[in-house]
Amino acid sequence: VEDAHYAQQQLVCASCGCVLAEGLLTTTYTEEEQLREVTYSHSTGQREQQSRCLQRGIRRVQDLCKVLQLPGSFEETAVSYFQRAFQHPSFHLVSLEKKELLGGCCVFVTCRQHNWPLTMGTICSLLYAKQEHFANVFLSLQKELELSVPALSLAELVKTQLSSFQLFQPEAAIPAQFVEDKEMMVTRTMQLVELASQTWLVTGRHPVPIVTAAAFLAWQSLQPSTRLTCTLGQFCKLGGTPLPPPAHLRLKELLEILLRMAAQLAWLRVFHLDKKSVVKHIGDLLQHRIFQKKENEKEKKKEKEKEKEKEKEKEKEKEKEKEKEKEKEECGEGSLEGQGKRKSKQSRLRPLLPPCLINPRKRPRAAAPSAADSGVSGEEPISDTELEQYLRDPEEIRAL
Amino acid sequence: MDADSDVALDILITNVVCVFKTRCHLNLRKIALEGANVIYKRDVGKVLMKLRKPRITATIWSSGKVICTGATSEEEAKFGARRLARSLQKLGFQVIFTDFKVVNVLAVCNMPFEIRLPEFTKNNRPHASYEPELHPAVCYRIKTLRATLQIFSTGSITVTGPNVKAVASAVEQIYPFVFESRK
Numbered sequence: 001v002e003d004a005h006y007a008q009q010q011l012v013c014a015s016c017g018c019v020l021a022e023g024l025l026t027t028t029y030t031e032e033e034q035l036r037e038v039t040y041s042h043s044t045g046q047r048e049q050q051s052r053c054l055q056r057g058i059r060r061v062q063d064l065c066k067v068l069q070l071p072g073s074f075e076e077t078a079v080s081y082f083q084r085a086f087q088h089p090s091f092h093l094v095s096l097e098k099k100e101l102l103g104g105c106c107v108f109v110t111c112r113q114h115n116w117p118l119t120m121g122t123i124c125s126l127l128y129a130k131q132e133h134f135a136n137v138f139l140s141l142q143k144e145l146e147l148s149v150p151a152l153s154l155a156e157l158v159k160t161q162l163s164s165f166q167l168f169q170p171e172a173a174i175p176a177q178f179v180e181d182k183e184m185m186v187t188r189t190m191q192l193v194e195l196a197s198q199t200w201l202v203t204g205r206h207p208v209p210i211v212t213a214a215a216f217l218a219w220q221s222l223q224p225s226t227r228l229t230c231t232l233g234q235f236c237k238l239g240g241t242p243l244p245p246p247a248h249l250r251l252k253e254l255l256e257i258l259l260r261m262a263a264q265l266a267w268l269r270v271f272h273l274d275k276k277s278v279v280k281h282i283g284d285l286l287q288h289r290i291f292q293k294k295e296n297e298k299e300k301k302k303e304k305e306k307e308k309e310k311e312k313e314k315e316k317e318k319e320k321e322k323e324k325e326k327e328k329e330e331c332g333e334g335s336l337e338g339q340g341k342r343k344s345k346q347s348r349l350r351p352l353l354p355p356c357l358i359n360p361r362k363r364p365r366a367a368a369p370s371a372a373d374s375g376v377s378g379e380e381p382i383s384d385t386e387l388e389q390y391l392r393d394p395e396e397i398r399a400l
Numbered sequence: 401m402d403a404d405s406d407v408a409l410d411i412l413i414t415n416v417v418c419v420f421k422t423r424c425h426l427n428l429r430k431i432a433l434e435g436a437n438v439i440y441k442r443d444v445g446k447v448l449m450k451l452r453k454p455r456i457t458a459t460i461w462s463s464g465k466v467i468c469t470g471a472t473s474e475e476e477a478k479f480g481a482r483r484l485a486r487s488l489q490k491l492g493f494q495v496i497f498t499d500f501k502v503v504n505v506l507a508v509c510n511m512p513f514e515i516r517l518p519e520f521t522k523n524n525r526p527h528a529s530y531e532p533e534l535h536p537a538v539c540y541r542i543k544t545l546r547a548t549l550q551i552f553s554t555g556s557i558t559v560t561g562p563n564v565k566a567v568a569s570a571v572e573q574i575y576p577f578v579f580e581s582r583k
Contacts, residue, residue, distance in 0.1 A: 120533045135534045148525060151518055152533070203517050203553040204536030354514060354554050380479060382486050390451065390487045392436050 053099065054086050061103045064126060068118065074110050081106040081145065090144050101129055101137040108138065112149050117157035119208060152207060154197065158189050161211045165239035167219065174238055177226040180219055188218035191286045192254065199257050200354040206246060212236065213250040221282035228276060253355055261285050411571055413564065415506040416471040420481050422464040422488060422495040431460065434491050449484065456480035460488075467503075474502050474564055504560060507567045511555035511575075513582040520551065520581035545570050551578060 003012045011021040061082050065075040085091045085102055094102075104127040111118035124134050142149055167174060168182040192214035196202050202210055216235050220227045232251055236243040255275045262268040262278055262285060271277065278285075428447045432440035439448040447460045454476045459467045466484065471477035478500060485497040517538050521530040528551075530538040537550040537558075547561035547570035557574065561567040 131534075135531075139529070142529070146526065151521065151530065200514070200553065202532075204532055206533055357514075357554050382483050390436050390449070391490055392434050 053096070054083070057082055057086060057099055057103050060100060061106060064104060064107045064123075067126065068107070068111075070107075070111065070116065074107075074114060074116070077113075078103075078106045078110040081109060081141075081147070084145060085141055088144050090140060097129075098133075098137060101127060101134055102141065104129070104134065105138045105141045109141065109147055109149055112152065113147075115150070115153045115156055117153055117160045119152070119157070121208065154193055154202070154207060154211075155190060157207055158193055158211050158214075159186060161208065161241075162186055162189060162215060164241055165215065167239050177223060178230070178238060180222055184222060185215065185218055188222065188283075188286070189215045191289075192218055192282075195257065195286070195289060196250070196254060201250065201253050201257070203354065205250070206244070209244040209247040210250045212241070212244060212247040213254055216247075216251065217254060217279065217282060220279050224280040228279060258282060258285055261289065409509055409511070409571065409575070411507050411509045411559075411568060413472050413505060413507045413567075415469060415504075416474055416477040416502060416564075417467065417469045417504040417506075418471070418474075418477040418481055418500065418502045419465065419467050420485065420500040421498050422466065422485065422493065423498055424464055424494045424496070426460060426462050426464055426488065426493055428460070428462050431488070431491060435487065449487075451480055451483060454480045454483075456484070458484045474505070477502060502563055504562065505564050505567050507559045507561075507564075507571075509557045509559065509571050511557065511578060511582075513579075514555050515551060515553055515578055516581045516583055517551070517553050520578065523581060524577055540574065542570050542573060545573075549574055 003010050009022070010019050012019055058079050061078050062075055065078060082103055085106065086099075091099070091102055104123050108118060108120070108123050110116075120131060120134060120138075124131050127134070141147065162182065162185060167178060167180055168185075170176060170179050189211070193202070193211060196210055196214060213232070216232050219235065220230070230238075232247060233243055236247075255278060258278050259273060259275065262271075262273050262281060265285075265288060268281060268284075271281075273281065428440060428445070431447050431449070432438050435447075435449060437450045437452075441448065445462065449458045449460060450456070451458070454471055456468050456470045456477070458480075459469075466481070468477060468481050468484065471480055481500060482497060485495050489495045517530055517532075521528045521538055524540065527542070528538050528540045535550075537552045540549040540551060541547075542549070545561060545566045547559060547566050549570055550558040551574070552558075557571065557578070559567045559570050561570055
């Protein structure tokens, strides 16, 4: 009977099983008639059961959720995102390193969607990954799966960051006067972070250094007499948290904002405050800020109503002007005065610009002459003399 | 300030990238020897040639494909590309200037107001993407124009698109959205 052992045809005796004759071993894919090789990705095997890679990935996602102590519902969501992404053509055939990052991205997206303050720095350190690689995978995951990822919640981040500080319980390494009440510190830090976000210090910047700087100022202001001598670096060391490099700059910017606020208050102008002494009055400034905010909102509403009224009056006058040719522009003058007042109020309400506009580093760009001005159409003839500057002389070539 | 009133915005074109083909094989070693203002990158197999007027940098491959960058208008890019092709002709190659195409235009525009990026992102999902941990600007993509805008809180906007018209249309399209989220 004819039989086959792998790719080799054989004639085998049916009674004793001896090989009577052997065929040639096939050497090319086209010669093989039996037992053609089928790759795993073309077989039905991968649809019938989960691949080891997917199982490993799911386990990694679950481990990450356990390490971060996330609720159970987060784990389910993250795993479902991972399964969806794994089946997507953009992520199916990528490297194992990228698949690991994909798992981290799914956890990150889940946390963001539930307002859980997980930063990219934290997840990158857990995955031992570079932030740029993580960023690429995160952005492509967001795009391919069409996920809506809300912004990082600063309020939650403040609470999480402060809970990692070790300044709320008396310990041997921490002097008694440096220990602080957690609730008070959280409240004051939140107020300072809110102030920073309203004064252009948060937009476009990493959030963690701002929170560190705000926490330091809040801590100092709660007992300034004993804490003013402590620096930001010492504070982070005492608290047992790393000091992010931009925190010094954020601290400087926050103090400048506070000094500007103090300059607007008559009873503080007398003190001629500087960056050290303004810390003692942070509590008053923040309270006044809340009061000022409410006042500003009331003023804005009043101004809007006034503007609406004036617009209505102007419309009525325009109608009158159409009927009568000569009329005094009394209301126009009044509105001009009103505009002047509004401008001065707006200048008081809006004295703040983003720091990079106040201290511009870049030179302003000079406008290049437009095509019409320079008279270039793209089709002008090019003379030989113009081209000679781009070609070497024969002597130069010989020298080379 | 009314978004509908005519506002003259200066769109400054900072870079135009174009490509063309010479339809002949180019000996990079010869170009490096006989051409002036030339850098030969042997490891990657290309030659960089810089023209002074217009201020353009050309990347030349031996296959005859050339990429020109640094021009400040489409016309200037074409003029520079033709100048380069003529220089290669002078060096002795049978160059035919074909398949010229402007591939990318980079422009900068300044809005006369600051922009609240978190508010802008919230109002313009899913086109807008804002990750302050990664980049300080909002990335806004307009699929129909194949244009990408980077919107900064200072009001500065960087636009990249396939041509100058697309860039101008992109700025026109984004203005009302950005105006809504102004400070």
